[in-house]
Amino acid sequence: MNSRLISDDDLVEITGKKRCSTQVAWFKKQFGIDVVTRANGHIIMTWATFEALSAKRAGVLPSSAPPARPALHSVRRAA
Template identity: 55%
Template sequence: MSEQDLRDVTGLKRHKLQVVWFQRHFGVTPVQRADGRIIMSWSAFEALQAKRAGVLPATAGQAAERPALQPLRRAA
């Protein structure tokens, strides 16, 4: 993401406030450069959004856990 993209997403110009925004909204501290600018790809940001929304796809090595099914009525 470019600096302009980060400004558009967070609505903030200062790097420190952008970090606080990511901590508040996603519970993560983004990676920063030595000068404080955030390093984040669009795919990482989209994954954070998907995780927050609860719609992450299951990975190949990890099967999605299914809830236990209870019958509504007994079969005859």
């Protein structure tokens, strides 16, 4: 996995937005996440994180839902 940070130019290319606040809003709308930002508002994200988000959105990652549990039936003692 690539752990390099996404550059500001790459963020513009990914989101199509130039302003940091609109990039943050884009990530919220597209992926439903609140991204980490620097004090100046620029997004801090690695390529690995973005690729994982994209893969999850495309449905190619296994779901994080727990496996289905078997149905349980109560056992009663005979009186």
